[in-house]
Amino acid sequence: MRENKFKTSKVHKIIFTISLFVVLFVGAVTYKHIENLSQSSKLVVHTYEVNLELEQLFSYIKDSENGMRGFLITRDENYLNPYYTANSNINESFAKLKKLTKDNKQQQQNLNELYEIIKKRLDYNGEYSDPDLSRNIVNTKEFKKNFNESSRLLVAIRNKINQMTEIEDTFLIKRNSIYNEQINLTPILTLSILLVTILLIVYAYYKTNNDLEKLKEANNTLNKAFFLNSQAEILSSFGTWEWDLVTHVTKYSENFYRILGYEPYSFPSTNDNFLTFVHPEDKEIVLGIMDRVVREENLPPSTFRIIRPDGEIRYFRATGKLFLEKLKHKTVLGVTHDITDEINNNKLLEENIQSLEKLNNELIIFDESSRQAEILGNYGSWIFNFETNEFIYSENKYRLMGFEPKSFQPTLENLMDHIYEDDRELVQEAFENANTTGEIPALNYRVVRKDKEIRHFKTVAKSFTDLSGLESMIGTTQDVTEDYHKNELLEERNYELEQNIKELSEFNHVASHDLQEPLRKIQTFISRINDKEKENLTDFGKDYLIRIEKASSRMRILINDLLQYSRTNRGDNVFTQVDLNEVLANSILELSQNIEDKKAIIKYDSFDVIEGVEFQMQQLFTNLISNSLKYSKEDVVPEIVIKYKKVKAKNEPILKEDSHEVYHKIKFTDNGIGFEQENAEKIFLLFNRLHGKTEYQGTGVGLAICKKIVENHNGYIFAKGVPGKGATFTIYIPKYI
Known part of the structure; x- marks a missing residue:
């Protein structure tokens, strides 16, 4: 604060000069009195200024304390602003006090001591003005120690200021005493004092007006601070x-x-x-x-x-x-x-931490499961960085290469060093294409392991971009050496099987012709004997001839059935559009004589077109109708009912499939002699018969052919019988269109 200086105005000088010439003595005494009064007034004002500045200094110190404590209490960095402002004001206040007490050594000494105490205290507070540091040490013993020391220093500051104030109060008493003595001077000085008083009143009015302006400005600043504080409370x-x-x-x-x-x-x-x-x-x-x-x-x-x-x-x-x-x-x-939002956020954070811990545990389990799966599945996984040409291998990927896990830094270059020489160009081209296509389709190549063993690998990979925008490729490599050798062996076996099938077909062809040729001759000679020599035979000879004729007929039927069964076993079946209505009509036409002889009744639904082998479907319908006619009851008109509809697998419990696949369901039902349900599987076995040769004709091949035809169409056939009431054959053929 600046020291007030009272300057004599020109008017006062003129008046004083005139007064000096008129009443020299009075003027001289008056001048001296005014001068002494002015000096006493300055000293009094000076004392008040020192006391006021001391109080202002302590106020700044408290502002600094409140700012720091507000920050430590709330962790709100906005409290540091008044803290830093108060520290700046403290320095300015010290400068003013230095100037005000420059002529008083005792007060200068006290001021220096006060400065050291304040400096020490500000140093304690300054240690916690860093937001990041203070969060970690607020609850430490060091903080509590410093906090107590800071409080003690605040008391010391107050005491020192009180000491300085008491000294100034002593000066004030003395100076007031001098001032009062000068006021009570003789009435002779009344006029002079009156004139001085008028001048002082004018000057005081001027100063008061200036002070009022400053007070208004300070009040305006205070209102702004109050408004900002209110807004800060709302926002925070x-x-x-x-x-x-x-x-x-x-x-x-x-x-x-x-x-x-x-x-x-x-x-x-x-x-x-x-x-x-x-x-x-x-x-x-x-x-x-x-x-x-x-x-x-x-x-x-x-x-x-x-x-x-x-x-x-x-x-x-x-x-x-x-x-x-x-x-x-x-x-x-x-x-x-x-702090509701803070509490809720902390709860959410705790839940997130728990979720992350749970997820982390699951990832650890999954990672360990993946490791075990890689070992059991004989494969390894990897990530390739397009920018650095470096890999990240799983542990088992190292093992597939013949190395211990993490034993080297995998790169595209050292991968190529382990690729079999003839396959390097293939692998290099696959990785180059992956830069544009973003994937490596199934790639088979050979690798030379660390122990020089050549292994067959299969790799698939696809590129991905992580959250940071880094594009990489993740892939899986499997050691398929055993599969490769198995495939080689399988190809050899398939070739042998094809040769065997070819030889078997040739055998069937030769056997059928070679067997039928002597059979035709036997039947020809039997026919001639019947025509020319039958009457010359004895009864035993005729009986033998009849048995030979029946045996040759069964032989022909058996050969024909075997040929039919052989045809159903061929793998060259070509599926075409088959109209089951036409198939059924052809089967009825083929069996028309037998149907007419037995006066059978056949009822049937309308059928859809299916995907199948036409001659096999013809054989299937013919065999099933023929089977119903053969095993019909005596003196009962055979009745055969053929039902058709499309069904879903999941709606047919007998299929034991929980899928939406659609099947053609064809059901043959008759009123024949039936069979025991325990024989439902046996009747489809080759050469299996439930009745003797003399009871019903047949070779036991017909239903075996039916089962083979259905299997060729990837379908199912089931039989259900009730002795004396009839049998039901249910067929399921997949719907492909």
């Missing part, structure tokens, strides 16, 4: 309060009402009213907090819940510090923060 969801421990009067900021769910000043700010908002389960906690504030004159950070008027539960955290006023009032200044 906190409110401030004051609790006078002497009168027990509390005051709330406007936003304190808002975080409680009310408009500002809508109810009296008392502790009893506040308790009505506290959650019933937390009232004991809050009462304990209030009691502790009264006893310890301090409020450490405390958390509790309140219930707003709309029923919403919010979490609050309150903290406060004691503030001593000049009038010895003890007031606790506090901040209450709505």
